[in-house]
Amino acid sequence: xxxxxxxxxxxxxxxxxxxxxESSEYEPTAFIRxxxxxxxxxxxxxPTVVASLxxxxxxxxxxIKGYDAIVxxxxxxxxxxxxxxxxxxxxxxxxxxxxxxxxGITRYVMVSAAYADERSKWxxxxxxxxxxxxxxxxKTLKDSKLQxxxxxxxxxxxxxGEGTVGLKSIVDSLEKEISREDVADxxxxxxxxxxxxxxxxxxxxxxxxxxxxxxxx
Amino acid sequence: xxxxxxxxxxxxxxxxxxxxxESSEYEPTAFIRxxxxxxxxxxxxxPTVVASLxxxxxxxxxxIKGYDAIVxxxxxxxxxxxxxxxxxxxxxxxxxxxxxxxxGITRYVMVSAAYADERSKWxxxxxxxxxxxxxxxxKTLKDSKLQxxxxxxxxxxxxxGEGTVGLKSIVDSLEKEISREDVADxxxxxxxxxxxxxxxxxxxxxxxxxxxxxxxx
Numbered sequence: 001x002x003x004x005x006x007x008x009x010x011x012x013x014x015x016x017x018x019x020x021x022e023s024s025e026y027e028p029t030a031f032i033r034x035x036x037x038x039x040x041x042x043x044x045x046x047p048t049v050v051a052s053l054x055x056x057x058x059x060x061x062x063x064i065k066g067y068d069a070i071v072x073x074x075x076x077x078x079x080x081x082x083x084x085x086x087x088x089x090x091x092x093x094x095x096x097x098x099x100x101x102x103x104g105i106t107r108y109v110m111v112s113a114a115y116a117d118e119r120s121k122w123x124x125x126x127x128x129x130x131x132x133x134x135x136x137x138x139k140t141l142k143d144s145k146l147q148x149x150x151x152x153x154x155x156x157x158x159x160x161g162e163g164t165v166g167l168k169s170i171v172d173s174l175e176k177e178i179s180r181e182d183v184a185d186x187x188x189x190x191x192x193x194x195x196x197x198x199x200x201x202x203x204x205x206x207x208x209x210x211x212x213x214x215x216x217x
Numbered sequence: 218x219x220x221x222x223x224x225x226x227x228x229x230x231x232x233x234x235x236x237x238x239e240s241s242e243y244e245p246t247a248f249i250r251x252x253x254x255x256x257x258x259x260x261x262x263x264p265t266v267v268a269s270l271x272x273x274x275x276x277x278x279x280x281i282k283g284y285d286a287i288v289x290x291x292x293x294x295x296x297x298x299x300x301x302x303x304x305x306x307x308x309x310x311x312x313x314x315x316x317x318x319x320x321g322i323t324r325y326v327m328v329s330a331a332y333a334d335e336r337s338k339w340x341x342x343x344x345x346x347x348x349x350x351x352x353x354x355x356k357t358l359k360d361s362k363l364q365x366x367x368x369x370x371x372x373x374x375x376x377x378g379e380g381t382v383g384l385k386s387i388v389d390s391l392e393k394e395i396s397r398e399d400v401a402d403x404x405x406x407x408x409x410x411x412x413x414x415x416x417x418x419x420x421x422x423x424x425x426x427x428x429x430x431x432x433x434x
Binding site: 056057081082083085086087090091094095119120128129132133135136139140143 | 273274298299300302303304307308311312336337345346349350352353356357360
């Protein structure tokens with residue numbers, strides 16, 4: 001499966017890239033923003049596309065063409081202003097959806113955030129603009145014709161993965177955490193599991209093997 | 218027709234309020250953000266609702282209930298950050314759409330901006346985040362069940378209205394202007410003209426009487 005990882009140099013993107021490079025089931029390509037990020041992927045034998053989510057749909061369509069699936073794990077991050085939250089997390093993401101539809105890519109895995117549909121929780125997060133952007137990017141994806149999976153983890157940690165997670169239906173607080181490695185494994189497993197198509201999967205740390213979680217999502 | 222004007226103290230909102238107060242066809246109510254804005258509407262004999270677009274959908278539903286139509290002409294403006302562009306122009310607007318659907322208001326006139334669907338023009342405007350917010354607010358409105366009219370003027374001026382406008386199909390540059398008073402008249406006329414329902418009307422200064430423009434929109 002040829003997968004384009006958009007935001008491959010981000011924290012989750014790096015783990016997804018590494019895991020895919022170690023598996024015979026995926027042929028990953030890294031969509032990255034800066035050429036100085038290339039060596040990381042050369043070391044993993046992963047080809048790169050250096051491009052920007054601020055490019056036009058037409059330009060992005062050329063970058064995106066020919067893959068079986070897209071994993072979107074890009075984000076403007078906390079160091080830039082909310083202009084970039086609008087331009088990258090919202091409109092940048094939506095432009096890749098339009099480009100995917102135009103170029104015939106149907107499978108699209110979006111890394112979102114738990115509570116992206118629950119406005120009442122946004123104020124307490126301290127990053128309300130980010131949640132608004134994610135909410136509307138996800139909404140656009142749900143309204144599209146793409147075979148999406150929207151993965152919504154709770155607060156992320158850099159702890160090693162456990163190979164098990166829990167569905168958010170059993171999580172009741174924003175404080176609950178999940179490791180980025182487990183999120184990466186949910187992404188890889190979702191790509192292989194048709195049951196996750198057109199589903200939103202809200203996950204936290206938990207006891208259920210990831211293969212089982214994606215099968216019952 | 219009982220109309221709630223959201224953003225009634227804005228430049229277009231004030232003109233809409235004044236025109237409605239002078240007509241027997243409308244019963245306007247002003248949705249405003251600050252109590253010091255009340256006297257302006259008292260002078261026009263227009264009742265006010267002081268509330269915030271940062272409130273929850275539940276709270277907004279109570280404020281919004283009972284009107285025949287909503288005119289949304291609020292905006293966070295250029296003096297606040299892009300966090301407010303996300304919170305007011307995008308999510309604030311969408312919350313009023315959800316509240317309208319919940320409370321049975323079907324008619325919704327949105328004041329948007331020309332080129333809100335043309336990404337290639339956004340960079341040149343210098344206010345790209347605003348265009349992204351308006352684009353997604355409009356998209357949400359178009360995807361809703363509301364009987365919307367989306368009015369998209371080109372660059373606004375404070376010149377007196379001419380009573381005539383042109384449809385944007387004949388406009389080819391962002392430099393072209395239109396007076397806020399003419400935009401206000403397009404709003405009032407749209408509310409009376411069923412032909413404008415589920416339409417996007419892009420307008421500039423022009424020679425066609427406004428009644429005729431809304432009939433052929």
